[in-house]
Amino acid sequence: MDQSAALKAWRKKVSFFILMLITMIDYIGIGFVYPIFSHLLFRSNSPLLSPGASDMQKGFYLGLLLSLLSLAQFFFGPLLGKMSDRIGRKKVLLASLSIGAGGYFLSLLGILGMNIQLLLLSRIVIGASAGNTAVIQASIADLSSAEEKSKSFGLYNMSLGIGLALGPFLGGVFSNPDLFHEKAATLPFWIGTLSCIASFFLIALFFPETNRSEAQERPGFLSGIYDLKKVFQMKGIRALMLSIFFFVFGWSYYFEFVSIYLINRFDFHASDIGYFYGYSAAWYAFSTGFLIVPALKRFRSEQVLFYSLAFAGVYIFLFLMIENAALLWVYLPVLIYLVSLVFPTATAMVSNWASPERQGEALGIFQSVQSLGWTVAPLISGCFIGIYHKMPVLMGGAMILVAGMIYGYFHKQKLFR
Numbered sequence: 001m002d003q004s005a006a007l008k009a010w011r012k013k014v015s016f017f018i019l020m021l022i023t024m025i026d027y028i029g030i031g032f033v034y035p036i037f038s039h040l041l042f043r044s045n046s047p048l049l050s051p052g053a054s055d056m057q058k059g060f061y062l063g064l065l066l067s068l069l070s071l072a073q074f075f076f077g078p079l080l081g082k083m084s085d086r087i088g089r090k091k092v093l094l095a096s097l098s099i100g101a102g103g104y105f106l107s108l109l110g111i112l113g114m115n116i117q118l119l120l121l122s123r124i125v126i127g128a129s130a131g132n133t134a135v136i137q138a139s140i141a142d143l144s145s146a147e148e149k150s151k152s153f154g155l156y157n158m159s160l161g162i163g164l165a166l167g168p169f170l171g172g173v174f175s176n177p178d179l180f181h182e183k184a185a186t187l188p189f190w191i192g193t194l195s196c197i198a199s200f201f202l203i204a205l206f207f208p209e210t211n212r213s214e215a216q217e218r219p220g221f222l223s224g225i226y227d228l229k230k231v232f233q234m235k236g237i238r239a240l241m242l243s244i245f246f247f248v249f250g251w252s253y254y255f256e257f258v259s260i261y262l263i264n265r266f267d268f269h270a271s272d273i274g275y276f277y278g279y280s281a282a283w284y285a286f287s288t289g290f291l292i293v294p295a296l297k298r299f300r301s302e303q304v305l306f307y308s309l310a311f312a313g314v315y316i317f318l319f320l321m322i323e324n325a326a327l328l329w330v331y332l333p334v335l336i337y338l339v340s341l342v343f344p345t346a347t348a349m350v351s352n353w354a355s356p357e358r359q360g361e362a363l364g365i366f367q368s369v370q371s372l373g374w375t376v377a378p379l380i381s382g383c384f385i386g387i388y389h390k391m392p393v394l395m396g397g398a399m400i401l402v403a404g405m406i407y408g409y410f411h412k413q414k415l416f417r
Contacts, residue, residue: 020158024166029192031167033066042062046058061116065123069124070372078365081138081365084135089135096128096131097200098200100126104122108193137156143210154292157343158286161283161286167278170187240346244403245369247403249377249399250399251400253399254397255280259273295341302407304345305342306404310408312339312400313403314397350362
Protein backbone atom coordinates (compact mmCIF):
# COMPACT_ATOMS: atom_id res chain seq x y z
CA MET A 1 0.00 0.00 0.00
CA ASP A 2 1.49 3.36 -1.05
CA GLN A 3 1.61 6.39 1.24
CA SER A 4 -1.41 8.06 -0.40
CA ALA A 5 -3.59 4.96 -0.02
CA ALA A 6 -2.46 4.50 3.59
CA LEU A 7 -3.37 8.13 4.38
CA LYS A 8 -6.76 7.70 2.73
CA ALA A 9 -7.44 4.54 4.75
CA TRP A 10 -6.40 6.30 7.98
CA ARG A 11 -8.73 9.25 7.29
CA LYS A 12 -11.56 6.83 6.59
CA LYS A 13 -11.01 5.12 9.96
CA VAL A 14 -10.89 8.47 11.79
CA SER A 15 -14.11 9.61 10.08
CA PHE A 16 -15.84 6.35 10.95
CA PHE A 17 -14.67 6.59 14.56
CA ILE A 18 -16.06 10.15 14.86
CA LEU A 19 -19.43 8.99 13.52
CA MET A 20 -19.51 6.13 16.02
CA LEU A 21 -18.54 8.44 18.89
CA ILE A 22 -21.22 11.00 18.02
CA THR A 23 -23.82 8.23 17.69
CA MET A 24 -22.91 6.99 21.16
CA ILE A 25 -23.09 10.53 22.60
CA ASP A 26 -26.45 11.18 20.90
CA TYR A 27 -28.01 8.03 22.33
CA ILE A 28 -26.67 8.67 25.81
CA GLY A 29 -28.72 11.86 25.63
CA ILE A 30 -31.78 10.05 24.30
CA GLY A 31 -31.52 7.10 26.71
CA PHE A 32 -31.32 8.82 30.07
CA VAL A 33 -34.87 10.19 29.85
CA TYR A 34 -36.54 6.77 30.20
CA PRO A 35 -36.03 6.34 33.96
CA ILE A 36 -36.19 10.09 34.69
CA PHE A 37 -39.56 10.78 33.05
CA SER A 38 -41.27 7.60 34.26
CA HIS A 39 -39.96 8.24 37.79
CA LEU A 40 -41.06 11.89 37.86
CA LEU A 41 -44.50 11.13 36.47
CA PHE A 42 -45.45 7.84 38.15
CA ARG A 43 -44.26 8.43 41.66
CA SER A 44 -46.81 9.67 44.20
CA ASN A 45 -47.46 13.43 44.09
CA SER A 46 -45.70 13.91 40.76
CA PRO A 47 -43.95 17.32 40.73
CA LEU A 48 -44.74 17.71 37.02
CA LEU A 49 -48.52 17.32 37.32
CA SER A 50 -51.26 18.60 39.57
CA PRO A 51 -51.94 16.65 42.81
CA GLY A 52 -54.25 13.70 42.35
CA ALA A 53 -53.42 13.11 38.67
CA SER A 54 -54.62 9.65 37.59
CA ASP A 55 -52.43 6.89 36.17
CA MET A 56 -54.17 7.44 32.84
CA GLN A 57 -53.13 11.10 32.83
CA LYS A 58 -49.58 10.18 33.83
CA GLY A 59 -49.40 7.58 31.06
CA PHE A 60 -50.70 10.11 28.54
CA TYR A 61 -48.01 12.64 29.41
CA LEU A 62 -45.29 9.97 29.44
CA GLY A 63 -46.41 8.89 25.98
CA LEU A 64 -46.41 12.49 24.81
CA LEU A 65 -42.91 13.15 26.16
CA LEU A 66 -41.58 10.05 24.44
CA SER A 67 -43.45 10.45 21.15
CA LEU A 68 -42.74 14.13 20.46
CA LEU A 69 -39.06 13.42 19.83
CA SER A 70 -39.91 10.79 17.23
CA LEU A 71 -42.63 12.96 15.69
CA ALA A 72 -40.13 15.77 15.14
CA GLN A 73 -37.62 13.22 13.85
CA PHE A 74 -40.25 12.00 11.39
CA PHE A 75 -40.38 15.43 9.75
CA PHE A 76 -36.73 16.39 10.08
CA GLY A 77 -35.04 13.03 9.28
CA PRO A 78 -35.95 13.02 5.56
CA LEU A 79 -35.41 16.80 5.36
CA LEU A 80 -31.89 16.60 6.82
CA GLY A 81 -31.10 13.48 4.77
CA LYS A 82 -32.02 15.19 1.51
CA MET A 83 -30.21 18.37 2.53
CA SER A 84 -27.07 16.32 3.14
CA ASP A 85 -27.39 14.87 -0.38
CA ARG A 86 -27.65 18.40 -1.73
CA ILE A 87 -25.22 20.54 0.34
CA GLY A 88 -23.07 17.92 2.10
CA ARG A 89 -23.12 15.82 5.27
CA LYS A 90 -20.80 18.03 7.33
CA LYS A 91 -22.83 21.24 7.14
CA VAL A 92 -26.05 19.45 8.09
CA LEU A 93 -24.42 17.64 11.01
CA LEU A 94 -23.06 20.92 12.39
CA ALA A 95 -26.48 22.61 12.15
CA SER A 96 -28.29 19.69 13.81
CA LEU A 97 -25.83 19.51 16.71
CA SER A 98 -26.33 23.23 17.38
CA ILE A 99 -30.09 22.65 17.56
CA GLY A 100 -29.53 19.66 19.86
CA ALA A 101 -27.53 21.73 22.35
CA GLY A 102 -30.41 24.22 22.53
CA GLY A 103 -32.93 21.40 23.04
CA TYR A 104 -31.05 19.89 25.97
CA PHE A 105 -30.69 23.30 27.58
CA LEU A 106 -34.48 23.70 27.35
CA SER A 107 -34.84 20.29 29.05
CA LEU A 108 -32.53 21.48 31.79
CA LEU A 109 -34.71 24.54 32.39
CA GLY A 110 -37.83 22.36 32.35
CA ILE A 111 -36.45 20.02 35.03
CA LEU A 112 -35.23 22.91 37.19
CA GLY A 113 -38.66 24.54 37.06
CA MET A 114 -40.62 21.25 36.96
CA ASN A 115 -42.41 22.70 33.93
CA ILE A 116 -44.11 20.05 31.79
CA GLN A 117 -44.76 22.48 28.91
CA LEU A 118 -41.08 23.39 28.63
CA LEU A 119 -40.13 19.71 28.68
CA LEU A 120 -42.58 18.99 25.87
CA LEU A 121 -41.08 21.82 23.79
CA SER A 122 -37.56 20.56 24.46
CA ARG A 123 -38.49 17.10 23.16
CA ILE A 124 -39.56 18.64 19.84
CA VAL A 125 -36.29 20.56 19.51
CA ILE A 126 -34.18 17.50 20.41
CA GLY A 127 -36.21 15.44 17.92
CA ALA A 128 -35.41 17.92 15.16
CA SER A 129 -31.72 17.49 15.99
CA ALA A 130 -32.09 13.70 16.11
CA GLY A 131 -33.09 13.81 12.45
CA ASN A 132 -29.33 13.72 11.83
CA THR A 133 -29.52 9.94 12.27
CA ALA A 134 -30.21 9.68 8.54
CA VAL A 135 -27.18 11.89 7.84
CA ILE A 136 -24.90 9.78 10.03
CA GLN A 137 -26.12 6.60 8.34
CA ALA A 138 -25.64 8.15 4.90
CA SER A 139 -22.08 9.12 5.90
CA ILE A 140 -21.43 5.52 6.97
CA ALA A 141 -22.75 4.34 3.60
CA ASP A 142 -20.42 6.82 1.86
CA LEU A 143 -17.47 5.27 3.69
CA SER A 144 -18.46 1.62 3.11
CA SER A 145 -18.58 -0.71 0.12
CA ALA A 146 -21.72 -2.78 -0.51
CA GLU A 147 -20.03 -5.81 1.10
CA GLU A 148 -19.01 -3.80 4.19
CA LYS A 149 -22.37 -2.20 4.92
CA SER A 150 -23.91 -4.90 7.12
CA LYS A 151 -20.79 -4.93 9.29
CA SER A 152 -20.55 -1.12 9.29
CA PHE A 153 -24.18 -0.70 10.31
CA GLY A 154 -23.65 -3.39 12.93
CA LEU A 155 -20.86 -1.26 14.44
CA TYR A 156 -23.13 1.78 14.19
CA ASN A 157 -25.80 -0.08 16.16
CA MET A 158 -23.14 -1.17 18.65
CA SER A 159 -22.31 2.50 19.29
CA LEU A 160 -26.01 3.22 19.58
CA GLY A 161 -26.35 0.40 22.09
CA ILE A 162 -23.43 1.65 24.19
CA GLY A 163 -25.10 5.07 24.32
CA LEU A 164 -28.42 3.55 25.34
CA ALA A 165 -26.63 1.47 27.97
CA LEU A 166 -24.92 4.47 29.56
CA GLY A 167 -27.88 6.86 29.17
CA PRO A 168 -30.54 5.02 31.21
CA PHE A 169 -27.90 4.04 33.78
CA LEU A 170 -26.98 7.70 34.31
CA GLY A 171 -30.63 8.71 34.31
CA GLY A 172 -31.51 6.09 36.92
CA VAL A 173 -28.57 6.91 39.16
CA PHE A 174 -29.02 10.67 39.12
CA SER A 175 -32.79 10.54 39.62
CA ASN A 176 -32.43 8.38 42.73
CA PRO A 177 -33.04 10.67 45.75
CA ASP A 178 -31.43 8.10 48.07
CA LEU A 179 -28.07 8.71 46.39
CA PHE A 180 -28.30 12.34 45.30
CA HIS A 181 -30.32 15.45 45.94
CA GLU A 182 -33.37 15.48 43.65
CA LYS A 183 -31.99 18.35 41.56
CA ALA A 184 -29.13 16.01 40.56
CA ALA A 185 -31.60 14.76 37.91
CA THR A 186 -30.55 17.87 35.97
CA LEU A 187 -26.98 16.57 35.57
CA PRO A 188 -27.73 14.27 32.59
CA PHE A 189 -29.27 17.25 30.78
CA TRP A 190 -26.11 19.23 31.41
CA ILE A 191 -24.22 16.27 29.94
CA GLY A 192 -26.52 16.29 26.90
CA THR A 193 -25.95 19.99 26.29
CA LEU A 194 -22.17 19.77 26.63
CA SER A 195 -22.01 16.57 24.56
CA CYS A 196 -23.71 18.28 21.61
CA ILE A 197 -21.22 21.15 21.87
CA ALA A 198 -18.27 18.71 22.00
CA SER A 199 -19.66 16.77 19.00
CA PHE A 200 -19.98 20.04 17.07
CA PHE A 201 -16.27 20.75 17.48
CA LEU A 202 -15.31 17.16 16.60
CA ILE A 203 -17.18 17.43 13.31
CA ALA A 204 -15.93 20.96 12.60
CA LEU A 205 -12.27 20.15 13.19
CA PHE A 206 -11.75 16.52 12.18
CA PHE A 207 -14.56 15.26 9.95
CA PRO A 208 -14.13 15.65 6.16
CA GLU A 209 -17.04 15.85 3.75
CA THR A 210 -17.98 12.31 2.65
CA ASN A 211 -20.66 13.13 0.06
CA ARG A 212 -19.00 13.44 -3.34
CA SER A 213 -22.22 13.61 -5.38
CA GLU A 214 -24.84 16.34 -5.40
CA ALA A 215 -28.56 15.64 -5.57
CA GLN A 216 -30.55 18.28 -7.44
CA GLU A 217 -33.93 17.83 -5.75
CA ARG A 218 -34.70 20.58 -3.28
CA PRO A 219 -35.80 19.16 0.11
CA GLY A 220 -38.98 20.33 1.82
CA PHE A 221 -40.27 20.28 5.38
CA LEU A 222 -43.04 17.81 4.46
CA SER A 223 -40.57 15.30 3.02
CA GLY A 224 -41.53 12.77 5.69
CA ILE A 225 -45.15 12.71 4.50
CA TYR A 226 -44.22 12.58 0.81
CA ASP A 227 -41.66 9.86 1.52
CA LEU A 228 -44.32 7.63 3.09
CA LYS A 229 -46.19 7.83 -0.20
CA LYS A 230 -42.99 6.83 -2.01
CA VAL A 231 -42.69 3.72 0.16
CA PHE A 232 -45.86 2.26 -1.32
CA GLN A 233 -44.68 3.01 -4.86
CA MET A 234 -41.39 1.10 -4.53
CA LYS A 235 -42.04 -2.59 -5.18
CA GLY A 236 -38.66 -3.85 -4.07
CA ILE A 237 -38.67 -2.12 -0.72
CA ARG A 238 -42.23 -1.52 0.49
CA ALA A 239 -42.61 -4.90 2.24
CA LEU A 240 -39.39 -4.21 4.14
CA MET A 241 -40.54 -0.72 5.13
CA LEU A 242 -43.97 -1.96 6.24
CA SER A 243 -42.40 -4.74 8.31
CA ILE A 244 -40.00 -2.30 9.96
CA PHE A 245 -42.88 0.03 10.83
CA PHE A 246 -44.75 -2.75 12.69
CA PHE A 247 -41.54 -3.94 14.31
CA VAL A 248 -40.68 -0.45 15.57
CA PHE A 249 -44.27 0.06 16.75
CA GLY A 250 -44.09 -3.15 18.78
CA TRP A 251 -40.58 -2.61 20.11
CA SER A 252 -41.38 1.00 20.99
CA TYR A 253 -44.49 -0.05 22.87
CA TYR A 254 -42.51 -2.64 24.80
CA PHE A 255 -39.23 -0.81 25.40
CA GLU A 256 -40.60 2.63 26.26
CA PHE A 257 -43.41 1.44 28.55
CA VAL A 258 -42.08 -1.76 30.09
CA SER A 259 -40.76 0.39 32.97
CA ILE A 260 -44.37 0.86 34.13
CA TYR A 261 -44.87 -2.93 34.16
CA LEU A 262 -41.63 -3.32 36.13
CA ILE A 263 -42.76 -0.73 38.67
CA ASN A 264 -46.07 -2.52 39.22
CA ARG A 265 -44.86 -6.13 38.93
CA PHE A 266 -41.50 -5.98 40.72
CA ASP A 267 -41.66 -2.64 42.57
CA PHE A 268 -38.74 -1.25 40.57
CA HIS A 269 -37.37 2.17 41.50
CA ALA A 270 -35.70 4.68 39.17
CA SER A 271 -32.26 3.17 39.69
CA ASP A 272 -33.59 -0.36 39.00
CA ILE A 273 -35.18 0.85 35.77
CA GLY A 274 -31.90 2.49 34.78
CA TYR A 275 -30.05 -0.78 35.38
CA PHE A 276 -32.68 -2.68 33.34
CA TYR A 277 -32.34 -0.37 30.34
CA GLY A 278 -28.58 -0.15 30.71
CA TYR A 279 -28.20 -3.93 30.85
CA SER A 280 -30.47 -4.35 27.80
CA ALA A 281 -28.56 -1.76 25.81
CA ALA A 282 -25.19 -3.22 26.82
CA TRP A 283 -26.25 -6.60 25.42
CA TYR A 284 -27.51 -4.82 22.30
CA ALA A 285 -24.13 -3.17 21.82
CA PHE A 286 -22.27 -6.46 22.36
CA SER A 287 -24.63 -8.33 20.04
CA THR A 288 -24.50 -5.84 17.16
CA GLY A 289 -20.73 -5.48 17.47
CA PHE A 290 -19.83 -9.16 17.72
CA LEU A 291 -22.55 -11.80 18.15
CA ILE A 292 -24.53 -11.09 14.97
CA VAL A 293 -21.52 -11.45 12.65
CA PRO A 294 -21.76 -15.28 12.22
CA ALA A 295 -25.46 -15.07 11.36
CA LEU A 296 -24.88 -12.29 8.83
CA LYS A 297 -22.11 -14.30 7.16
CA ARG A 298 -23.95 -17.62 7.08
CA PHE A 299 -27.50 -16.62 6.09
CA ARG A 300 -29.04 -14.31 3.50
CA SER A 301 -30.32 -10.95 4.70
CA GLU A 302 -33.94 -11.93 3.97
CA GLN A 303 -33.63 -15.02 6.19
CA VAL A 304 -31.92 -13.16 9.02
CA LEU A 305 -34.61 -10.48 9.07
CA PHE A 306 -37.58 -12.88 8.92
CA TYR A 307 -36.43 -15.32 11.58
CA SER A 308 -35.27 -12.60 13.98
CA LEU A 309 -38.70 -10.94 13.74
CA ALA A 310 -40.61 -14.21 14.14
CA PHE A 311 -38.61 -15.54 17.09
CA ALA A 312 -38.50 -12.15 18.86
CA GLY A 313 -42.29 -11.83 18.57
CA VAL A 314 -42.84 -15.22 20.21
CA TYR A 315 -40.09 -14.88 22.81
CA ILE A 316 -41.28 -11.52 24.13
CA PHE A 317 -44.48 -13.12 25.48
CA LEU A 318 -42.37 -15.23 27.86
CA PHE A 319 -41.69 -12.01 29.75
CA LEU A 320 -45.06 -12.41 31.48
CA MET A 321 -44.03 -15.79 32.91
CA ILE A 322 -41.13 -14.32 34.91
CA GLU A 323 -42.05 -14.15 38.61
CA ASN A 324 -38.63 -13.43 40.07
CA ALA A 325 -36.91 -10.19 39.05
CA ALA A 326 -33.52 -11.95 39.14
CA LEU A 327 -34.58 -14.05 36.12
CA LEU A 328 -34.89 -10.91 34.01
CA TRP A 329 -31.12 -10.77 33.68
CA VAL A 330 -31.12 -14.31 32.23
CA TYR A 331 -34.10 -13.71 29.95
CA LEU A 332 -33.00 -10.43 28.36
CA PRO A 333 -29.83 -11.45 26.43
CA VAL A 334 -31.75 -13.76 24.08
CA LEU A 335 -34.44 -11.16 23.36
CA ILE A 336 -31.87 -8.44 22.76
CA TYR A 337 -29.83 -10.68 20.45
CA LEU A 338 -32.88 -11.33 18.26
CA VAL A 339 -33.68 -7.60 18.12
CA SER A 340 -30.04 -6.74 17.38
CA LEU A 341 -30.26 -8.61 14.07
CA VAL A 342 -33.08 -6.45 12.73
CA PHE A 343 -31.76 -2.91 12.31
CA PRO A 344 -28.26 -3.58 10.85
CA THR A 345 -29.73 -6.03 8.34
CA ALA A 346 -32.62 -3.79 7.29
CA THR A 347 -30.46 -0.65 7.11
CA ALA A 348 -27.88 -2.36 4.89
CA MET A 349 -30.67 -3.65 2.62
CA VAL A 350 -32.09 -0.14 2.19
CA SER A 351 -28.66 1.39 1.58
CA ASN A 352 -27.71 -1.24 -1.01
CA TRP A 353 -31.04 -0.69 -2.78
CA ALA A 354 -30.40 3.07 -3.18
CA SER A 355 -28.01 4.73 -5.63
CA PRO A 356 -24.90 6.50 -4.21
CA GLU A 357 -26.34 9.97 -4.84
CA ARG A 358 -29.60 9.06 -3.03
CA GLN A 359 -28.21 7.57 0.18
CA GLY A 360 -29.44 10.44 2.33
CA GLU A 361 -32.89 10.35 0.79
CA ALA A 362 -33.29 6.56 1.04
CA LEU A 363 -32.06 6.39 4.61
CA GLY A 364 -34.20 9.45 5.41
CA ILE A 365 -37.26 7.53 4.19
CA PHE A 366 -36.17 4.57 6.28
CA GLN A 367 -35.75 6.90 9.27
CA SER A 368 -39.18 8.46 8.74
CA VAL A 369 -40.83 5.02 8.72
CA GLN A 370 -39.07 4.16 11.99
CA SER A 371 -39.92 7.56 13.48
CA LEU A 372 -43.59 7.05 12.63
CA GLY A 373 -43.54 3.78 14.56
CA TRP A 374 -41.77 5.39 17.52
CA THR A 375 -44.34 8.20 17.41
CA VAL A 376 -47.59 6.30 16.99
CA ALA A 377 -47.03 3.68 19.71
CA PRO A 378 -46.61 6.00 22.71
CA LEU A 379 -48.84 8.78 21.35
CA ILE A 380 -51.99 6.69 20.96
CA SER A 381 -51.31 4.13 23.67
CA GLY A 382 -49.73 5.86 26.65
CA CYS A 383 -53.01 6.34 28.51
CA PHE A 384 -53.81 2.60 28.31
CA ILE A 385 -50.67 1.73 30.29
CA GLY A 386 -52.24 3.17 33.43
CA ILE A 387 -55.23 0.88 32.97
CA TYR A 388 -53.51 -2.43 32.10
CA HIS A 389 -49.82 -2.69 32.90
CA LYS A 390 -49.20 -5.85 30.84
CA MET A 391 -50.00 -4.01 27.61
CA PRO A 392 -46.32 -3.28 26.70
CA VAL A 393 -45.52 -6.98 26.56
CA LEU A 394 -48.75 -8.11 24.88
CA MET A 395 -48.90 -5.36 22.28
CA GLY A 396 -45.16 -5.41 21.71
CA GLY A 397 -45.03 -9.13 21.00
CA ALA A 398 -48.14 -9.05 18.80
CA MET A 399 -46.86 -6.20 16.58
CA ILE A 400 -43.43 -7.79 16.13
CA LEU A 401 -45.12 -11.04 15.07
CA VAL A 402 -47.20 -9.07 12.56
CA ALA A 403 -43.96 -7.58 11.19
CA GLY A 404 -42.53 -11.07 10.70
CA MET A 405 -45.69 -12.34 8.99
CA ILE A 406 -45.78 -9.38 6.59
CA TYR A 407 -42.16 -9.86 5.59
CA GLY A 408 -42.54 -13.63 5.32
CA TYR A 409 -45.63 -13.33 3.13
CA PHE A 410 -44.03 -10.98 0.59
CA HIS A 411 -40.63 -12.72 0.52
CA LYS A 412 -41.52 -16.40 1.03
CA GLN A 413 -39.82 -17.44 -2.20
CA LYS A 414 -36.50 -15.88 -1.17
CA LEU A 415 -36.78 -17.26 2.36
CA PHE A 416 -37.34 -20.93 1.60
CA ARG A 417 -35.53 -21.59 -1.67
